[in-house]
Amino acid sequence: MAVALREVLGTPWRVASWLLSSTAVAIVYSVLLLFSFMSQVSLANWHFLSADLVGWSILLGLAMGLLASVQLHATVTSTDVV
Numbered sequence: 001m002a003v004a005l006r007e008v009l010g011t012p013w014r015v016a017s018w019l020l021s022s023t024a025v026a027i028v029y030s031v032l033l034l035f036s037f038m039s040q041v042s043l044a045n046w047h048f049l050s051a052d053l054v055g056w057s058i059l060l061g062l063a064m065g066l067l068a069s070v071q072l073h074a075t076v077t078s079t080d081v082v
Contacts, residue, residue: 007073008066008069008070008073009069014069014073017069017072018065018066018068018069019065020065021064021065021068021069022061022062022064022065022066023061023065024061024065025060025061025064025065026057026058026060026061026062027061029057029060029061030045030046030049030053030054030057031043031045031046033045033049033053033056033057034048034049034053
């Protein structure tokens with residue numbers, strides 16, 4: 001698994017894109033997380049986040065960012081073969 005991660009996130013630009021996409025997903029998810037409770041999409045929802053919800057948003061952001069990085073790497077790799 002470490003070899004696969006090293007191949008996917010092998011350059012500083014790939015790591016930066018993973019962190020950027022992870023941050024974007026975590027921010028958007030943390031705003032939308034309380035939509036059913038607050039019935040509005042607003043940064044004011046962050047006042048109602050608890051520590052476990054923030055942790056979940058960060059974990060989900062990291063996982064979704066990694067998924068996007070793996071998909072991008074697979075797409076680029078498959079188009080280079082042809």
